[in-house]
Amino acid sequence: MSAGMAQAAGTGRTKDLISTVSQISHTLMGEVAKVIIGKEENLLRVTVGILSNGNMLLEDFPGLAKTLLANTFAKALGCKFKRVQFTPDLLPSDIMGTYMYDQQASEFKLRPGPLFTNLLLGDEINRAPPKTQAALLEAMEEKQVTIEGITHKLPAPFVTMATQNPIEQEGTYPLPEAQMDRFLMKMSMGYPDRAEEKAILARRKLRGKDGHDVEQITSPKKVVAMQKALETVHVDPAILSYIVEVVQRSREDHRVITGASPRASQSLFKTGRASAAIDGRDYVIPDDIKRVALQVCSHRVLLKPEAKIRGITGMHIMRKILSEVPVPVIQ
Secondary structure, three states: OOHHHHHHHHHHHHHHHHHHHHHHHHHHHHHHHOOOOOOHHHHHHHHHHHHOOOEEEEEOOOOOOHHHHHHHHHHHHOOOEEEEEOOOOOOHHHHHEEEEEEOOOOEEEEEEOOOOOOEEEEEOHHHOOHHHHHHHHHHHHHOEEEEOOEEEEOOOOOEEEEEEOOOOOOOOOOOOHHHHOOEEEEEOOOOOOHHHHHHHHHHHHHHOOOOOOOOOOOOHHHHHHHHHHHHHOEOOHHHHHHHHHHHHHHHHOOOEEEOOOHHHHHHHHHHHHHHHHHOOOOEOOHHHHHHHHHHHHHHHOEEOHHHHHOOOOHHHHHHHHHHHOOOOOOO
């Protein structure tokens, strides 16, 4: 086979691979949309986050289906799901696990904690003390935990979806910048409008029960394969320059103490590839970056006190940057 034919064959395989990722992703979002009504943008963002193998933070008021969102995605993905209610007395061993003595075997055996799952929901994560929050850092970043000096790999895929209440802050421990930076995206669900809330009630009446029936669309093994398939998505040098410019400008704004980190650049790179794959493309366009840039970068921007007093947020900073940075033209 000539070099040209080999290249053409490789391109064909890549397109087939990305087409499969796109098809499964849309089927997945369609299945979840049967349960989560009127939140198509968030379903897309969560799908992007899962394909990017990243962690997500949901900051919103109680009762807005944050837990239901995570549980429904886990069922549709065919993944193991664990939920941890974070409380002030929660210890690191409560989530990581610990070694217990087995009298029959006369040895210590690991009793895995809820971290040993595919999709972990950390409910009200800011209610746990810093020591327990820190125990999540290794799991979120390295996909592993160290218990009594022994390192254990977590099941693949491993994705953390954490929630926190933006209003009720009494008795909470705000997440440190190091942990905030480990969340690929931060998003909110928002209240449903009148039509959506009526549809929620209508579907509940039709089901005749509180629970939801969710069809399994894929499996953990296929999810990992889809994550690896993103490596075949082409990213033009002009797109790389665009990502860098957006992130660099967040550090140069006079209203911020610290801007988005290099981890934000890598996150935009990964989410851009995931966005392109969901659309069935094996190449990234600027709209793929802009689609989730606010959710990827805004929570990483630390504002000066005077800016906070004026009501400025990371969202304001990033919206301004995205409106000002020239969009590259991809040939």
